Amino acid sequence: MNERKPRLTLLCGLSASGKSQYINTVLQDSGNEVITISTDGIRENICGRVEDQSKNKEVFQTFHSLIVKYLKNGIDVVAEATNITMKSRRSILNVIKGIDCEKVGVVIVKPIGECKKDNIDREHPVPKHVIDKQARKFQIPFLEEGWDEIKFIDHIHNKDKYNYRLENTWVPEIYNDFDQKNPYHMESLGKHMTDAYDFVKNHGLHKNKDYEMIMATKYHDMGKLYTQTFDEDGVAHYYGHENIGAYMMLVYEVANQHSLFVNHNIGDIAFYINYHMLPFQWKPNNTKTETKWAKRFGLKKYHNLWDMHIADLIASKRKDKDICTEILENRGRDDES
Secondary structure (H helix, E strand, O other), rough: OOOOOOOEEEEEEEOOHHHHHHHHHHHHHHHOOOEEEHHHHHHHHHHHHOOOOOOOOHHHHHHHHHHHHHHOOOOOOEEEEOOOOHHHHHHHHHHOOOOOEEEEEEEEEEEEEHHHHHHHOOOOOOOOHHHHHHHHHHOOOOOHHOOOOOEEEEEEHHHHHHHHHHHHHHHHHHHHHOOOOEOOOOHHHHHHHHHHHHHHHHOOOOOOOOOOHHHHHOOOOOOHOOEEEEEEOOOEEEOOOOHHHHHEEEEEHHHOOOOOOOOOHHHHHHHHEEEHHHHHHHOOOOOOOOOOHHHHHHHHHHHHHHHHHHHHHHHOOOOOOOHHHHHHHHOOOOOOO
């Protein structure tokens, strides 16, 4: 009988989302020796206090080295930290390269408000603003990062209440009545997202219609409902709306028991919402850009993000037709707008 590979279970979630509670499930289901490695525990050992952030470099070096040590010894590891950014997860995956192990990412899904409420009663609560900041930085894990499996775990307390809010949030009038108050978006939020969705759906940007990308386009800016701020000139901005939107999409889908997008990959829908702003930083038809991001996301996701970007530009006042045409022509596609 072959021994199974050691397993790395990496927990990803906001503070007070229930990561520590989930560890008990891992311990019960493993059937193998399991050790939990927590950045909070390491920080307390090194600094004397969980709240002390003065030696973060040493904390994470220790975190990474312990993960490597136990996996090499054939012991299952649960890596407990927020792990909410692509960078933080890549740093872990990089240090375990060459170790033959199973890699499972576990996203703990819980409404931001519930995290804030439960944070109050924790032994070591984080400052109030930290959870909001984490949500604005949230980046969903995806298989192409290097995971064998990604799970989405439900830690929502009051589903009846949340399902009611869910049903109301999906009512088109909420988006249609939302004035974006930004010169790049003269249309309502609902009109903008609908126009982008219609363009992607009807104009044949991709030969094989990708349902997850199409549905993500329909709701790509939903995070703007929760992130509107104003500058001194009264212009609205939506910093981190893509991250909040992806997180809220996960919460809504899990709260509704995975029935909104039946038989479709909610992780990919949230992925496209989460990363749809990246192409604003990319150079069209640039070899270095494609090499870096197609390698990181996979060619399919990379091209789908470009398609979303084109639809986003065309559906807004920010219509750079030259860029759109250049991208489409170089990819052998026609701009039918």
